[in-house]
Structure formats: C-alpha cells, structure tokens
Amino acid sequence: MANIDRRTFLRTTTAIAAGAVVPDLTLATDNNNKELMASPSPATSHVTKTLASYIVSARYEDLPENVRKEGLRTLLNWVGVAVGGSHHETIDIAVDALRPFSGLSQASILGRRERFDVMNAAFINGVSSHIFDYDDTHLKTIIHPAGPVMSAILALSEYRRVDGRAFLNALILGVETECRIGNAVYPDHYDRGWHITGTAGVFGAAASAGKLLDLSEQQMIWALGLAASQPVGLRESFGSMNKSFNPGRAASNGLFAAILASKNFTSSNEMIEAKRGWASTISTKQDYKEIADGLGQRYEALLNTYKPFACGIVMHPAIDAAIQLRNQYQLKPEQIDTVNLRVNPLVLELTGKKAPTAGLEGKFSIYHAVAVAMVEGAAGEKQFSDRAVQDPVIIALRTRVTPVVDPAVKPEQVEMSITLKDGRQLEKSIQHAIGSLEAPMTDHDLESKFTDLSEGILTSEQTRELIALSWSVEKLSNAGDLAKAAVPA
Amino acid sequence: MANIDRRTFLRTTTAIAAGAVVPDLTLATDNNNKELMASPSPATSHVTKTLASYIVSARYEDLPENVRKEGLRTLLNWVGVAVGGSHHETIDIAVDALRPFSGLSQASILGRRERFDVMNAAFINGVSSHIFDYDDTHLKTIIHPAGPVMSAILALSEYRRVDGRAFLNALILGVETECRIGNAVYPDHYDRGWHITGTAGVFGAAASAGKLLDLSEQQMIWALGLAASQPVGLRESFGSMNKSFNPGRAASNGLFAAILASKNFTSSNEMIEAKRGWASTISTKQDYKEIADGLGQRYEALLNTYKPFACGIVMHPAIDAAIQLRNQYQLKPEQIDTVNLRVNPLVLELTGKKAPTAGLEGKFSIYHAVAVAMVEGAAGEKQFSDRAVQDPVIIALRTRVTPVVDPAVKPEQVEMSITLKDGRQLEKSIQHAIGSLEAPMTDHDLESKFTDLSEGILTSEQTRELIALSWSVEKLSNAGDLAKAAVPA
Numbered sequence: 001m002a003n004i005d006r007r008t009f010l011r012t013t014t015a016i017a018a019g020a021v022v023p024d025l026t027l028a029t030d031n032n033n034k035e036l037m038a039s040p041s042p043a044t045s046h047v048t049k050t051l052a053s054y055i056v057s058a059r060y061e062d063l064p065e066n067v068r069k070e071g072l073r074t075l076l077n078w079v080g081v082a083v084g085g086s087h088h089e090t091i092d093i094a095v096d097a098l099r100p101f102s103g104l105s106q107a108s109i110l111g112r113r114e115r116f117d118v119m120n121a122a123f124i125n126g127v128s129s130h131i132f133d134y135d136d137t138h139l140k141t142i143i144h145p146a147g148p149v150m151s152a153i154l155a156l157s158e159y160r161r162v163d164g165r166a167f168l169n170a171l172i173l174g175v176e177t178e179c180r181i182g183n184a185v186y187p188d189h190y191d192r193g194w195h196i197t198g199t200a201g202v203f204g205a206a207a208s209a210g211k212l213l214d215l216s217e218q219q220m221i222w223a224l225g226l227a228a229s230q231p232v233g234l235r236e237s238f239g240s241m242n243k244s245f246n247p248g249r250a251a252s253n254g255l256f257a258a259i260l261a262s263k264n265f266t267s268s269n270e271m272i273e274a275k276r277g278w279a280s281t282i283s284t285k286q287d288y289k290e291i292a293d294g295l296g297q298r299y300e301a302l303l304n305t306y307k308p309f310a311c312g313i314v315m316h317p318a319i320d321a322a323i324q325l326r327n328q329y330q331l332k333p334e335q336i337d338t339v340n341l342r343v344n345p346l347v348l349e350l351t352g353k354k355a356p357t358a359g360l361e362g363k364f365s366i367y368h369a370v371a372v373a374m375v376e377g378a379a380g381e382k383q384f385s386d387r388a389v390q391d392p393v394i395i396a397l398r399t400r401v402t403p404v405v406d407p408a409v410k411p412e413q414v415e416m417s418i419t420l421k422d423g424r425q426l427e428k429s430i431q432h433a434i435g436s437l438e439a440p441m442t443d444h445d446l447e448s449k450f451t452d453l454s455e456g457i458l459t460s461e462q463t464r465e466l467i468a469l470s471w472s473v474e475k476l477s478n479a480g481d482l483a484k485a486a487v488p489a
Numbered sequence: 490m491a492n493i494d495r496r497t498f499l500r501t502t503t504a505i506a507a508g509a510v511v512p513d514l515t516l517a518t519d520n521n522n523k524e525l526m527a528s529p530s531p532a533t534s535h536v537t538k539t540l541a542s543y544i545v546s547a548r549y550e551d552l553p554e555n556v557r558k559e560g561l562r563t564l565l566n567w568v569g570v571a572v573g574g575s576h577h578e579t580i581d582i583a584v585d586a587l588r589p590f591s592g593l594s595q596a597s598i599l600g601r602r603e604r605f606d607v608m609n610a611a612f613i614n615g616v617s618s619h620i621f622d623y624d625d626t627h628l629k630t631i632i633h634p635a636g637p638v639m640s641a642i643l644a645l646s647e648y649r650r651v652d653g654r655a656f657l658n659a660l661i662l663g664v665e666t667e668c669r670i671g672n673a674v675y676p677d678h679y680d681r682g683w684h685i686t687g688t689a690g691v692f693g694a695a696a697s698a699g700k701l702l703d704l705s706e707q708q709m710i711w712a713l714g715l716a717a718s719q720p721v722g723l724r725e726s727f728g729s730m731n732k733s734f735n736p737g738r739a740a741s742n743g744l745f746a747a748i749l750a751s752k753n754f755t756s757s758n759e760m761i762e763a764k765r766g767w768a769s770t771i772s773t774k775q776d777y778k779e780i781a782d783g784l785g786q787r788y789e790a791l792l793n794t795y796k797p798f799a800c801g802i803v804m805h806p807a808i809d810a811a812i813q814l815r816n817q818y819q820l821k822p823e824q825i826d827t828v829n830l831r832v833n834p835l836v837l838e839l840t841g842k843k844a845p846t847a848g849l850e851g852k853f854s855i856y857h858a859v860a861v862a863m864v865e866g867a868a869g870e871k872q873f874s875d876r877a878v879q880d881p882v883i884i885a886l887r888t889r890v891t892p893v894v895d896p897a898v899k900p901e902q903v904e905m906s907i908t909l910k911d912g913r914q915l916e917k918s919i920q921h922a923i924g925s926l927e928a929p930m931t932d933h934d935l936e937s938k939f940t941d942l943s944e945g946i947l948t949s950e951q952t953r954e955l956i957a958l959s960w961s962v963e964k965l966s967n968a969g970d971l972a973k974a975a976v977p978a
Contacts, residue, residue: 242760
C-alpha cells in the first residue's frame with residue numbers, strides 16, 4: 001500500500017512537472033472558450049493531425065504481407081466469437097430492447113436473423129463478440145482490438161458497399177489507431193478504472209469507419225475529436241453485462257463520430273494532445289510518441305493474440321500445461337492423485353474461487369480450469385458452462401488441485417507437477433502459454449475455435465463457408481457479404 | 490503555478506488517503522473480474538442504490554410548490570433555446586448526417602419538420618438547445634441541466650404516452666440526479682478537463698427516462714451504471730460544434746442506458762461509488778453526501794438559473810449595467826465619450842477579444858458586449874451575430890470601452906463609469922447580475938427571451954401557444970404534445 005501511494009505520488013508529480021495536468025479552480029465558468037495557453041512543445045503538437053493524416057492516406061497496397069495476414073486472423077477470430085455469443089441472454093435482451101427504435105434493416109446481427117440500422121447493429125455485434133471474453137487481445141494494453149473496429153465497419157459495409165481490400169485496410173488502421181492511443185496512456189489509464197477497450201476502442205471504430213467513408217484529413221481530425229468525447233466503460237462493471245456493452249458502444253460511438261464528421265460536424269483539432277485534451281483528462285501518463293512515431297513502419301496488428309481458452313489469460317499457462325500432460329500421457333481423471341501448481345500471485349488474486357457453482361464463476365476458478373482441462377482436454381465456452389462446473393468428476397478432481405503462489409513465476413508461466421495414484425510424478429513447465437505472441441495459435445487452431453463457437457448456431461457447411469469467406473475477404477467485391485454469410489440460413 | 494501544483498498534490502494525496510484512488514500497476518489482466526476489496530465505509534456505501542431508490546419512489550404529489558414552479562421555468566427556457574437553435578448550421582449537419590440511419594418517425598425535432606427515431610431525436614434536440622450557450626445553468630457546478638434531461642424525456646414521451654405531471658416529475662428528478670452527481674465531483678472533475686454537462690448529464694437523462702419507463706429499483710441501478718459507462722465531452726472541444734454535441738449525446742446515451750436497463754441489461758450495483766467506480770475514476774474529489782443526503786428534502790432544481798444574455802456568464806454584470814444605464818438615461822451612442830469598467834480578472838482572461846469580426850467571436854469580447862448592449866439595449870443571439878460585430882456604430886463605441894482588472898471585484902460584480910461628451914459622469918454598480926440566483930429573470934423575462942429566440946422559426950401565434958403550453962404542461966394528458974407544438978405549422 002505504501003508502495004502504491006509513493007508510486008502514485010511520483011506519477012502525479014511527474015505528470016504535473018511535464019505540464020500534463022494543470023487544474024484551475026478559479027475558472028468557474030463554462031463559456032464557449034478555451035483559455036490562453038502556452039504553445040505545446042513539439043513532442044506534443046499535432047498528434048491528432050499526424051494520426052489523422054496517416055489514416056486517410058494509408059493504402060492497402062502498402063500493407064506488409066505479415067500485417068495483412070494478421071489482419072485476416074483478427075477478422076476470422078472476431079467473426080467466430082461474434083457468432084458464438086449471438087444467442088447469449090445478453091443479446092436477446094439487447095435485441096428486444098432496441099428493436100422498437102430501429103426501423104431500418106440495414107445490417108445483420110451475426111448468428112441471428114434480425115436486422116437493425118447500422119449503428120444499433122454495430123452495437124449488438126460488438127456486445128456479442130465480447131460476451132465470452134474469448135476475443136482477441138493486444139497484450140501490450142489488454143485492449144480487445146477487433147470488437148469496436150470490426151463491429152463498426154462490418155455494419156457500415158452492409159450499408160455502403162466497400163471491397164474486401166479496402167475493408168481489411170480499414171480494419172488494420174482501426175486496430176492501429178486504438179492500440180497506439182491505448183499505448184500512450186496505458187497502464188495509468190487502466191489502473192485508474194477505465195475499461196480501455198471501450199475508451200481507446202472508440203477511436204479505432206471512428207478511424208476505420210471514417211476510412212470507409214473517405215473522410216478528408218480535416219474530417220478525420222474531427223472524427224477523432226468526436227470519438228474522444230465518447231469514451232466508454234469502467235472496470236467496475238466487470239462481471240455484468242455492462243462489460244460486453246463497452247466494446248459494442250465503442251463501435252456505435254465511433255461510427256456516430258465518423259458519420260457526423262463526414263458532413264463536417266466540427267471538433268477541436270487537438271483533441272488528443274491539448275492541455276485539457278483526452279489524454280491529459282483521462283490519464284496521468286501521456287506518451288505521444290506511441291501515437292505519432294513510426295506510422296506505417298511498425299504495426300500494432302502484429303501484436304494481436306487470440307485466446308485458445310474461454311477465460312482470463314492469467315489461467316492460460318496452467319490450462320495449457322494440463323492439456324499437454326493429459327494428451328501426452330493419455331491421462332484419465334481416476335488416475336490422478338494430486339495436481340500441484342506454482343503460479344504467479346495474480347492467479348490466486350483473480351481466479352481463487354474454490355467451489356464455483358455457475359459456469360461464469362468457473363472462469364474465476366483456477367481449480368475448476370485445471371480440472372476441466374485435465375478431464376475434457378479443452379477449455380472452451382462449454383468447459384465454463386453450468387454443466388461443467390457441476391460435473392461430479394470435475395468437482396472431485398478440482399479439490400485435488402493445489403496452486404502455490406510464487407512471485408518468481410511470471411504471469412505467462414506455470415510449473416505443474418502431477419502425482420498419479422500409481423506413484424508416478426509428471427512435470428510440465430510452461431514459459432509461454434499457447435495463444436501468446438511467442439506461441440501463437442495456428443490458423444488451424446483458430447478454425448477449430450471458430451467451429452466450436454459456431455456449433456448449434458450455423459450448420460457445419462455454413463460454418464466452413466464462413467471460415468473460407470473470412471480468409472478470402474480480400475477477394476470480395478462487397479465486404480458486407482461476410483455479415484450476410486454469418487446469418488443462419 | 491506553484492500554487493496550483495501544491496493544490497493538486499494536496500488534493501491527490503488527500504484522495505489517496507481517503508482510499509479514493511489506489512492504482513495497481515501489477516494488475517495487467519482484463520478478466521471478467523473485480524478484485525477483492527475492503528468493504529466500503531458506511532459513508533460511501535449504497536450511493537447508487539440510495540439514489541436509485543429515491544428516483545423510482547419519488548412522486549409528483551410530493552414536489553414542493555416552488556420546485557414545481559422552477560421545473561416549469563426550466564422547461565420553458567429549454568423549449569425556447571431548442572427552438573432557437575434549430576436552424577443553426579450545426580443542426581442542418583446533424584440532420585443530414587443522421588437521417589439515413591433513422592427510419593422511424595417517432596419524435597420531433599423542435600423548430601423543424603423532420604422526425605427521427607427517439608434516440609436520434611433526443612440527440613439533435615440536445616445539440617440544438619446548447620448551440621447558443623444560452624440555456625440554463627446550475628451555478629454550483631456549471632451544469633446546463635435541461636439539455637440532457639428534457640431532450641431525452643421529450644423524445645421518449647412522443648413514443649410512449651406519459652401525462653404532464655409525470656413528465657414534470659421526471660424532469661425534476663433528472664435535474665436532481667445530474668446536479669447531485671455533479672456536486673459530488675465538482676470542481677476537480679471539471680478542472681481536469683471534463684465537460685460536466687455531458688458527463689453528469691448522462692445520469693440525468695438515464696434517471697428521467699428510466700422514471701418514465703417505470704424502472705424497478707434494480708433496473709434504475711443498472712440504468713445509472715450504464716450511464717456511468719458513457720460519459721460525454723471534454724472542455725477542449727469548446728468553440729467547436731462538439732460543445733453542443735455533448736448535451737445531445739448525454740441525452741441519447743442516458744436514454745440508451747434506461748432502455749436497455751428496462752429489459753434487464755445488467756451493470757454493477759455500485760457503479761458510482763465503488764473503488765474503481767465512476768467518481769473515483771473520473772475525479773479526485775468524491776463527496777457522496779452530495780448525492781445521497783437529503784433526497785426529497787432539498788432540490789437542486791431550485792438552484793437553476795437562466796441566461797438573459799447569449800454569452801458566457803462572466804460578461805453578464807457588465808451587460809446588465811450597460812442596459813440599465815442606457816434605459817435610465819435614454820442614452821444614444823453618439824452621446825458617449827468613454828465607458829470604464831472595473832471587472833474581475835476572469836473577464837479579460839476569457840473575453841478579452843478587442844476586435845471581433847465574426848458573431849461568435851463577439852461572445853468573447855467584453856468590448857463588443859458592452860457596446861452592443863449600450864446601442865441596442867439587449868444582448869440576445871442577434872447581438873452576437875456577424876451583423877452586430879460589423880456594425881460601424883457598435884465598432885466605434887467598443888473602442889471607447891476600457892475594462893480594468895481588479896481582483897477585489899467578484900465575478901458576479903461590476904463597477905461601470907460612463908463619461909458623456911457633455912461631461913456628465915454616470916455610475917452603475919452591479920452586485921448580482923440579472924439572471925443570477927439573487928436577481929432571477931422574471932417569468933415575463935423568460936417569455937421575452939423565448940419569443941426572441943422563436944422569431945423567424947415559429948409564427949407569433951404559435952410561439953404564444955407554445956409558451957402557454959409549456960407553462961401548463963401539468964395539465965397535458967400527453968406530454969409529447971409539447972414537442973409537436975414546437976414544429977413549424
């Protein structure tokens with residue numbers, strides 16, 4: 001606690017010394033006015049303009065091959081999770097609530113037959129894609145990049161025809177925008193309580209939608225400004241439907257910003273970097289180089305990862321170890337005496353629930369996660385269902401799982417030691433769990449995840465076609481076809 | 490500057506000592522999870538629930554007479570400014586941009602003939618009502634209370650029939666909610682860069698719309714939680730269309746929250762007061778007593794004020810003095826030699842523009858404001874037009890206006906001394922300008938302001954009828970009739 005206070009103090013005073021936060025209690029008026037202010041230093045000037053200029057000028061043809069490829073993996077993973085979440089109670093509620101206010105059938109809800117206007121469709125698809133907490137992760141910021149961006153541009157593409165290459169370019173630019181802006185303020189911004197996927201995500205949605213709307217540089221500056229005016233989401237909502245709400249609302253807010261800007265609805269020209277702009281208002285850290293440097297040279301899309309398991313990343317190393325040992329030794333639960341783990345302290349802090357009774361609680365139980373992975377060889381959405389956490393075989397095994405905290409073990413690591421009833425001792429050490437940047441999911445893994453999520457919603461044939469269409473989006477003359485292909489036949 | 494730094498440091502460390510902000514850099518994960526936390530102290534517990542409980546149970550019949558009356562004044566003033574702003578370029582753009590996405594003709598745009606779905610109509614009317622910066626002001630927080638609330642509930646009332654008394658009750662509860670939440674975080678929250686009308690306003694819109702949707706206490710808690718997830722607006726946008734955007738988007742965001750909550754879309758139960766809830770994330774000051782104490786006993790609606798002049802409050806004392814001297818002595822511009830003012834330092838800091846060339850710039854010129862008030866006996870929207878700032882008579886007079894800064898003069902005061910060409914010296918001292926709580930606009934003043942704003946948009950007869958309907962809203966069996974009456978015949 002003392003450590004934390006000292007750190008906060010240092011962070012705050014450093015930020016003040018840098019001119020980041022200069023509150024003014026005397027300014028008790030709300031005129032249409034900006035105060036006189038010193039010129040920003042070169043390092044902090046033109047951040048919004050530089051970014052906007054890049055977004056409007058960046059071409060599909062300039063994308064490096066590996067960036068293009070990672071964009072396709074991001075797209076495929078997102079379509080799968082959006083279809084997979086589409087029949088969750090949260091989506092039934094959102095559809096029911098919003099239908100009376102959406103008269104136009106402009107855009108599809110993935111995995112369902114209802115159609116909505118573009119902005120409400122973007123919202124609902126964004127919610128759907130985050131429900132299982134199974135979407136993509138930009139590990140540097142913990143942003144889930146695809147939700148705000150794909151939801152916005154896929155709905156827009158059904159209204160305004162765009163070819164698949166322009167679509168992929170917009171996706172990559174949206175990811176670039178939100179992750180760079182996230183980099184600039186992470187971790188302070190997140191520590192403070194913001195759900196960064198919703199706060200940075202709205203910029204990604206605005207940038208990508210604005211790209212498809214052919215905004216001028218000035219219009220893109222305004223779109224980013226209107227996006228800055230609509231951050232979404234607090235971490236306090238985690239555990240409720242409000243968490244999935246955040247990427248969905250980031251998508252519709254970003255679209256709203258881009259659509260208004262396309263008709264010359266104005267904003268500030270320095271909304272991100274101004275003295276009382278977004279970054280200074282919402283964070284004590286502002287590293288503008290993360291936004292403006294190396295545009296078109298380094299790509300945040302290359303830092304995107306995909307979850308192999310439908311739960312928080314903190315449990316992934318242990319699940320990975322359990323599945324590997326199970327498969328290697330063809331283990332049956334009745335053979336296992338005890339499972340001992342050495343884990344990073346975060347594991348017990350976040351997932352220390354010993355006896356979950358509902359599926360969702362299972363996502364916060366390292367005991368359940370290891371047991372179910374050992375019994376079923378997987379940790380998808382089905383393994384975090386009510387059925388799974390109430391399975392007597394899994395319950396019996398989870399009581400024999402013993403995690404021990406060790407600060408020397410990094411969050412991406414685990415040491416697992418299994419004692420079998422026949423006395424054998426099996427060991428597994430994970431340095432980087434499957435799904436991390438160092439051990440990425442293969443394309444085949446992504447397809448299997450997609451198929452698993454789509455089961456019961458789309459037919460096997462339709463699922464295969466949708467996967468193929470996702471991989472080949474660059475060949476589509478109308479990217480909106482992707483959304484239509486995700487509607488049950 | 491040294492003072493400001495010290496103040497910020499004290500504020501920050503005090504907040505930390507109070508447990509308000511405890512950042513955690515180690516928590517580099519984004520699970521569906523809230524950390525273990527100490528139980529909140531009694532003072533900070535159940536804030537959201539207490540407020541929600543009050544909102545759902547408060548009845549029209551319990552409103553004190555003076556609160557009811559002030560609610561009507563708030564309503565009348567809002568209808569006038571919304572009609573008045575409805576043909577500004579900003580609204581033309583918003584209508585043009587959003588029309589393709591709004592298929593339903595559910596709700597009116599005041600002062601215009603287009604109809605939109607409820608949420609887009611709420612947005613547009615909210616923008617319209619703030620365009621001239623001429624709406625109401627809760628001086629304790631500088632919130633403009635009516636924009637987010639009236640825009641949300643009037644549009645909703647056209648979709649879902651509600652009688653006028655329930656409507657007025659919802660308006661007062663919305664104002665109560667947003668202003669109390671604003672009180673809890675002002676001024677730190679505003680100092681930091683947030684446009685408090687948009688950040689607190691979304692709660693007012695959610696509360697008032699939720700009241701009309703008959704939310705249960707639990708649903709109201711969720712509506713407030715979803716509202717907390719959608720703050721709108723940064724002060725950096727002041728001077729652009731984005732400023733008016735903020736109350737409009739607060740209205741549609743609050744509606745969105747209430748509509749989802751009405752179908753049991755869930756959020757946290759402690760979204761305002763939790764350790765990483767709204768107040769701690771968005772401000773270093775959290776005074777929860779301002780939210781939860783004395784509900785139904787004191788009313789923020791009684792602290793609402795209405796601008797007699799279409800510019801920032803800081804110039805109001807000088808304008809008031811100018812008009813009073815002009816009328817008292819029947820002054821003509823050619824009689825005047827010099828106008829000397831002693832003013833609070835804020836006046837020159839905020840409105841020191843000597844030679845404005847466009848109407849909007851005139852709002853930031855104490856020289857123009859005093860001159861035009863002296864020449865035309867008014868300072869409405871017409872006095873801040875291009876025509877007015879380019880009028881040779883007014884230009885000639887403004888060069889003879891000399892403000893002198895004096896920290897002993899409070900922001901609500903002015904000392905004016907006019908020297909006439911015949912050598913006479915006229916003096917006027919203002920302690921509280923017209924429009925302040927101490928010298929409120931009369932009902933007749935409000936009607937004159939309304940008529941002035943409505944001119945050229947509605948006929949005189951329709952304007953008279955709309956004013957009468959606003960005063961008598963409690964007698965309406967369908968409050969939505971008010972919106973229909975504000976559409977040009």
